Amino acid sequence: MRLIAAPLVLIALLASSYAQSQADFEKAKGLYQEGNAANSRGDFAVAVKKYTEAISVYPFIPEVYFNRAVANRSLGNFAQAAKDLEALLDLKPNLPLPLWADFYHVWGLVLQEKGDYELALDRLDKALQLSPDNATIYYGRANTYFFLKRHDEAMRDYNKSIEMKPQSTAFYNRARLFNELGQLEKAKEDYSKSIELDPKYAEAYSNRGLIYQKGRQLDLALKDFNTALSLSNGDAVYHFNRGNVYLMKLQYALAVADYSKAIEVYPKWALAYKRRSEANKKLGRTKLSEADALKAKDLEKENFNPVTKTFIGNQSN
Numbered sequence: 001m002r003l004i005a006a007p008l009v010l011i012a013l014l015a016s017s018y019a020q021s022q023a024d025f026e027k028a029k030g031l032y033q034e035g036n037a038a039n040s041r042g043d044f045a046v047a048v049k050k051y052t053e054a055i056s057v058y059p060f061i062p063e064v065y066f067n068r069a070v071a072n073r074s075l076g077n078f079a080q081a082a083k084d085l086e087a088l089l090d091l092k093p094n095l096p097l098p099l100w101a102d103f104y105h106v107w108g109l110v111l112q113e114k115g116d117y118e119l120a121l122d123r124l125d126k127a128l129q130l131s132p133d134n135a136t137i138y139y140g141r142a143n144t145y146f147f148l149k150r151h152d153e154a155m156r157d158y159n160k161s162i163e164m165k166p167q168s169t170a171f172y173n174r175a176r177l178f179n180e181l182g183q184l185e186k187a188k189e190d191y192s193k194s195i196e197l198d199p200k201y202a203e204a205y206s207n208r209g210l211i212y213q214k215g216r217q218l219d220l221a222l223k224d225f226n227t228a229l230s231l232s233n234g235d236a237v238y239h240f241n242r243g244n245v246y247l248m249k250l251q252y253a254l255a256v257a258d259y260s261k262a263i264e265v266y267p268k269w270a271l272a273y274k275r276r277s278e279a280n281k282k283l284g285r286t287k288l289s290e291a292d293a294l295k296a297k298d299l300e301k302e303n304f305n306p307v308t309k310t311f312i313g314n315q316s317n
Contacts (some may be wrong), residue, residue, distance in 0.1 A: 025213050
């Protein structure tokens with residue numbers, strides 16, 4: 001699973017009521033602001049460092065824990081992000097209602113990314129209770145339901161999110177759900193809507209191409225894979241997908257070229273060797289075909305499959 005960039009929801013510093021020197025509070029505030037600046041420019045490791053320094057000086061500012069959680073989440077440090085949010089709650093802060101909604105939303109996404117889906121649902125439910133008109137939270141909860149294979153509830157939330165705020169990623173993931181349910185025409189329609197909203201969305205082209213391929217609309221599939229490759233600067237998975245179309249179109253030399261590109265990036269991909277073996281055999285390249293077949297058989301036990309580009313994670317607000 002590949003996730004898109006995490007939503008950067010930073011909260012502003014509120015006044016502190018804890019009994020500690022004003023000088024310490026002001027020093028921590030300065031470090032906090034440095035952390036926010038680093039967070040905003042995408043320098044998340046520096047942001048975590050600055051927030052940690054702020055906490056060491058003055059450990060009673062809830063907003064510092066929240067924004068460190070945001071930075072840790074952006075770094076993929078989901079367990080630490082969850083700890084930061086729990087620490088914030090321990091301070092029993094008096095935050096405005098919208099900030100509580102942000103808090104539970106981000107906490108839900110962190111738990112989702114940790115794989116704690118049931119807990120994630122609890123937090124996202126709380127966020128929606130506080131902010132019932134937030135399309136992005138519905139989208140996040142839909143993704144959680146998707147992971148839990150609770151398809152009806154995922155569909156309901158994707159529909160709600162799209163109705164409130166149509167976004168390319170929401171159409172993409174609803175298409176993913178339609179595809180899993182075997183409703184390929186609806187999936188294709190949603191991939192097309194996703195592309196309309198984001199014409200540079202390489203994965204949407206590739207996934208739509210897979211549906212065209214399955215329906216043996218090979219020219220349309222080829223067009224989508226070509227677009228995906230041009231937008232992704234030659235993604236190896238897309239080369240593999242296009243190679244499959246060339247194989248079906250009996251254009252074996254082109255298929256071999258694409259499978260070779262995939263193998264260059266993923267040298268343990270058994271299926272790529274197997275398909276290249278098939279294409280080489282059709283070209284009369286017996287030794288090359290046999291070598292690829294042996295390599296595929298040798299690698300099959302490793303069960304390596306880089307085709308993970310099927311799901312897109314959480315949106316920004």
